[in-house]
Amino acid sequence: MYEYYWGHTKAQIELIDIDQPITVFEKSKDVKPGQPGYKPNARKLREATEKWKKRKAEREKRGFDLNKFLNTGEKVPVDKKE
Secondary structure, three states, X not given: OHHHHHHOOHHHHHHHXXXXXXOOOOOOOOOXXXXXXOOOOHHHHHHHHHHHHHHHHHHXXXXXXXXXXXXXXXXXXXXXXX
């Protein structure tokens, strides 16, 4: 910090702060979830819920338990597709 405060002039310190790369991303015209003005689509929400329920049922059928996996490292049983 000594070099920073006593070794550089105020102008040099300002250049250090200013001389940063700037990335400008294009703004999408679509408003995404979590942004102001977003209105959820009921059909998409129902579809996502049904998809989640189906995946949950498949995991329960296979006997998947996340706590057991995280605590013991037990491998996840996977259905073999023919």
